[in-house]
Amino acid sequence: MLSSCLRTVCRRTPTVASRAFSTTSPTCAADVKTLGVLGAGQMGLGIALVAAQKAQVPVILVDSSQASLDKGLKFADKLLEKDVAKERITREAADAARALITPSLKIEDFNSVDMVIEAVPEIPDLKTSIFTKLAQIAPKHAILSTNTSSISITKIAAATTTNPNDLQAPARVVSTHFMNPVPVQKGVEIISGLQTSKETLDTAIAFVKRMGKIPSVLADSPGFLANRILMPYINEAVICLETGVGGREDIDSIMKNGTNVPMGPLTLADFIGLDTCLAIMNVLYHETGDSKYRPSGLLKRMVDAGWLGKKSGKGFYDY
Numbered sequence: 038m039l040s041s042c043l044r045t046v047c048r049r050t051p052t053v054a055s056r057a058f059s060t061t062s063p064t065c066a067a068d069v070k071t072l073g074v075l076g077a078g079q080m081g082l083g084i085a086l087v088a089a090q091k092a093q094v095p096v097i098l099v100d101s102s103q104a105s106l107d108k109g110l111k112f113a114d115k116l117l118e119k120d121v122a123k124e125r126i127t128r129e130a131a132d133a134a135r136a137l138i139t140p141s142l143k144i145e146d147f148n149s150v151d152m153v154i155e156a157v158p159e160i161p162d163l164k165t166s167i168f169t170k171l172a173q174i175a176p177k178h179a180i181l182s183t184n185t186s187s188i189s190i191t192k193i194a195a196a197t198t199t200n201p202n203d204l205q206a207p208a209r210v211v212s213t214h215f216m217n218p219v220p221v222q223k224g225v226e227i228i229s230g231l232q233t234s235k236e237t238l239d240t241a242i243a244f245v246k247r248m249g250k251i252p253s254v255l256a257d258s259p260g261f262l263a264n265r266i267l268m269p270y271i272n273e274a275v276i277c278l279e280t281g282v283g284g285r286e287d288i289d290s291i292m293k294n295g296t297n298v299p300m301g302p303l304t305l306a307d308f309i310g311l312d313t314c315l316a317i318m319n320v321l322y323h324e325t326g327d328s329k330y331r332p333s334g335l336l337k338r339m340v341d342a343g344w345l346g347k348k349s350g351k352g353f354y355d356y
């Protein structure tokens with residue numbers, strides 16, 4: 038079964054890393070019959086919903102907070118209702134997708150999934166401790182994927198080596214970096230760590246295609262590609278606000294109306310989450326040692342104040 042899956046599904050050229058350190062991981066996209074999603078925030082919820090709708094797999098959606106699960110599922114209902122009202126999907130399809138998502142507060146419920154996509158906050162120690170746990174809980178064939186925006190996949194994969202019964206675990210770690218909002222944005226960055234096997238990479242690529250997405254395979258480099266370009270742009274906009282080069286409306290207006298982007302950088306930062314923007318800038322700054330990535334002081338103070346953007350009700354704008 039595995040070899041026929043690999044012949045039919047897994048035809049991509051391996052990365053330099055996976056060619057050099059080829060290991061095996063016994064799964065492929067056709068075998069992803071159950072998905073676990075960790076974190077029911079804006080990204081995790083979107084990933085769970087699109088996986089249920091497009092790949093039509095049962096999804097176990099785990100969060101440590103009941104309030105986040107409730108908020109996320111309410112939002113999923115709202116999105117599905119909107120799709121039905123606009124006749125983009127039928128009522129039956131909406132009900133079927135919703136029925137595929139099972140919320141849970143217990144990470145142990147990932148003990149029978151074929152793939153996990155982690156979408157908890159962008160905190161390096163949190164991600165690594167979670168991957169240590171995932172390697173112990175998830176089945177030995179399961180793909181362990183992270184939605185990190187910037188943290189090294191090699192480092193996250195290394196956190197799974199603590200289980201002496203599963204020395205192959207790091208080979209099953211990969212990044213599927215979805216973009217926000219997940220139901221709308223087609224692009225997904227796929228990143229291997231040094232340890233990632235070719236089968237894991239191919240499974241991740243094929244699975245995001247099943248979700249209707251367009252994968253781009255990139256190197257394990259701080260911030261990968263999208264955020265390496267996007268975050269310094271947002272950070273510079275915050276510095277311009279901080280140093281009085283322009284007011285918030287002027288900054289957003291000139292970029293929106295002058296460069297034809299759908300929203301200005303400060304609105305976009307609010308939408309992404311200022312904590313996430315700061316965390317990514319910190320990774321870029323510390324991992325490269327390059328001062329051009331130094332996070333804006335205003336961005337830091339806003340996160341200290343708990344003004345995280347749309348999700349907290351206040352950021353550069355009020356919501």
Ligand code: NAD
Pocket residue numbers: 075076077078079080081099100101102105106155156157158159160184185186187214215216217308309310313348
């Ligand atoms: P978020 O704050 O909206 O959601 C995070 C969720 O994780 C919350 O519901 C929280 O309760 C839950 N959580 C926290 N600790 C947990 C734990 N130990 N176990 C289980 N659940 C836990 O964050 P988000 O914007 O969805 O970001 C999640 C990840 O996706 C981050 O790595 C971020 O960098 C990445 N990302 C974000 C965006 C974006 O635009 N926001 C885009 C691409 C990738």
